[in-house]
Amino acid sequence: MLSSIMNPWAFLGLLLLIPIIILYLLKPKPKRIRFPTIMFITRVERDRRFRFFPKRFVRDPLLIVQILIILLFVIAIADPYMKTRVKKGIAENVVFIIDSSASMRATDIYPNRFERAKQIVNGILDKMQEGTKVSILLAENVPIIVLKNSNKENAKSVLNQIECGDTPTNIGDAILFAKDMLSDVSGSKEIYLISDFSNTEGMDVGVACSIAEKDGIDVNLLEINNNGENMGIVGIQGKRFLSERDRFYLTFTVRNYYETDKDVEIEIWLNDNLISKINDKIPRNSERLFYIEDKISYDLGIIRVMLNVNDNLEVDNRAFLVIPKIKKYNILLITNDSADDFLKYAIMASPDFNLSVAISPVIPEFHKFDTIIHGRIDKNRILDGMYHDLKSYVESGGNLIILPYQDLIDIQNREPELGELMPTTLKWLMNSEKYIEINAEHEIMRDVIMADIIVKKYYKNTQKNNSIVIAEVGNEPLILYHKYGSGRVVYMGLNPNSEWSNFYYSSSMPVFWFKLIRWINRKDMALMNNFKTGEYIPLDVNTTIVTPSKKVMKGKNLILDEIGLYEVNLNSISDMIAVNLIDESESDIRKSIQIDITSTMGDEEDVEVNIELYPYVLGIVILFIITELILYRRRGYFVS
Structure with missing residues (x-):
């Protein structure tokens, strides 16, 4: 079907037909007639020329051919095309x-x-x-x-x-x-x-x-x-209670994507033991949050949540959670008599830590401890070589947390090893009440509320050694850290002493110190235990991983694209991680x-294409031109 033309102005060429038709009508047509008198023929032709020109127009094939040639040539110039559908x-x-x-x-x-x-x-x-x-x-x-x-x-x-x-x-x-x-x-x-x-x-x-x-x-x-249609687990969280490390809580969310209310049976397993079974009805296109508490040993715990439902997507009917085993960390606090009491209470509140307190200048050997906290130390009661030993301890993989005090800037300037260890350089002490600004999202700040914490004293300082700032006060780094040798050094500028801040009465203080000490001891080669699919394990060294389907992978920054439990082997360290979909939109x-x-x-695919017709029209024009030449030849125009 002819759909359109590209050049409609070409039809003006049809005006050429007018003079051609007029010339044909006026031009006498030669004819051979056997009569004796030429004058008679001339008179007859003159009379018939005007009397019968409509019949001549219809009966002259040469005129019709030439009209068709001009008509088709104009159509070809107009570039017509036809729309049709073809296989792509x-x-x-x-x-x-x-x-x-x-x-x-x-x-x-x-x-x-x-x-x-x-x-x-x-x-x-x-x-x-x-x-x-x-x-x-x-x-x-x-x-x-x-x-x-x-x-x-x-x-x-x-x-x-x-x-x-x-x-x-x-x-x-x-x-x-x-x-x-x-x-x-x-x-x-x-x-x-x-x-x-x-x-x-x-x-x-x-x-x-x-x-x-x-x-x-x-x-x-x-x-x-x-x-x-589908029903799936779209959220899961759980951990040990900070105050009762032999108990845990678990929350998970189940969403019903059906257009009708749906019954569901849920099983909750701890390691290989069924600890709870829930039967419930979830309304259509809605979700429900479930919560349970139970006992757990100090060893590694693996929780499985299973939906017993017959839907079109099985992968989100399972969710896993790894609760790490309790590891006791040995902490050494170097301080003075009756100093840092609030810090002592915060650390002792957690059964994960064994706290030892050393009163300067009597200091035990550092290598016995996982983390050393540099508290309030009298600058006049420091033994020679202590900071040299502290530097060696950090270089070999130990961890150091430094708290600010009045004498700290003098010790920094006097003891070059301490100045080298610190992630910042102290300049002078500021006495001004300021609120804390969280500068970077970090795991030690999760579940920690700093909005109402007022800092009364802080050091003006300059970060160094590509240290990472977690929090600021008055545009000055307050909490920052860097890697030194195989260990980490944290400058904890938020002193819980009542002269320096009101952090000491905050319920977030023991939570913060719990997270800080656990994080600083995890090191780069340790792992978080729970991930979402599509995330990767951020490690700097080659790691061997056994996937839930028992495939063995080796490498760095491995993408976790399979739901289930992974076994991770790094040097002599073996651990388990859980990976879940936990994606509300993906489950839909x-x-x-x-x-x-x-x-x-x-x-x-059938696609609509434009088929240009001018090549076919020109082909017909050529045929008519050949026909015209044949007619001329038959009339004797090309006879010599």
Whole structure:
């Protein structure tokens, strides 16, 4: 069907038909008639020329041919085209983006969404020509390259090996990453994105597609989603009580994504013992928070929360929590008589610490302790060599916490080893009441309330050695630390003494010191025990990890993309970590991203194309010109 023309002004050329028709009507037509008198013929022709010109117009084939030639030539110049739908071909360079997030494990499409996505990619690969360059990306919370600029045979091999992860997804960033992969190649370029479009982090998918298309890349969006139903664990927390280390609490949240109320049975296991079973009904499209307390030994505890429910996504029906074993830390506080009493009480409140107090100048050997706290020390009661020993202790892996006092600046200036150990250089003492400003998110500040803490005295100081500032007061570093040798040194500028601050009466003080001492003793090679999928283990050395599926991985900064319990082995240290999905949007497996979809199940796409008609019209014009020449020849115009 003729849809439109590109150059409508070309039809003005039809005005050429007017003079041609007039000339044909006025021009006598030669005719051979056998009559004896030429004058008679002339008179007859003159009379018939005007009397019968309509019949001449209809019966003269040469005139009709020339009119058709001009008409068709004008149409060709007008550049007509026809819209039609055809099966779209495959480009010379193709990047497949396969959504491998947790929601792609949903079984609302058999056998699951991810396996169906692999089948679709296989089908597209079968239709590819030899020589097509193929790349494959997995869209997790970060894009993962599994194949780059290879052929379709290798792509099929890789496709059979890839597995779905348990992470959230970031489709927009994956599209931009694929665009960058195609930026340096020549030839036609195409991206196939196969996803359930249930949710995404990062850049908007539509914006990412527009950016790629501006670079001349075709983006095809293939949807795999049957709006499955799900119920899942979307939050979990738990730890030992600070005051009762042989007891723990556990909170977890279960969300019902069904359109109807749903009964659920929940089992809670501690190690291999079932400690609680809960039966409840959760209203449609809502969530419920559960809380329990129970006893736990001082050893490592592994908690499992299991939902017994038949839904379309199994991966969020399980959640794990590791409660670390109790490790006793030996703490040495160097102080004077009756000084630092509030600090003593805060540390002694925790059964995790064995506190020893040394009154200067009688100091025990440092290597017996995990952490040394430099409290209020009389500058006139310091033994020679103490700071040399303290420096050696930190260099070999010990930890030092320094509190500010009146004599500290004099000791810093007199003892170069202490000045070298400190993460800051003290200048002078400030007497001014100020509130604390938290400068950086740090684990030692979690659950610690500093909003009502007033600092009465603090040192004006300058940080050094790339130290990290956690809190400030009056634009001066207050709490900061740096790594020295194999140990850490913290300048704890918030002195709990009543002359320096009101921190001593805050309920957050024992919590803060508990977190500070546990953190400073964990060191770089120690681990946090609970993670979300998509996070990574931040280690500076090679680590061996056994995943929940019993795969063995080695390396640094390993991404945790599988739900369950990991065994981590670092040198002689072995530990367990728990990894959970815990993502409310990822557990919602219904389609939520509103975007135009190319195809729902990977069928060949019918695309609308414009077919230009001028080559065909010009071909007809040439045929008519040949016909015109034949007519002229038959009339004797080319006879010599």
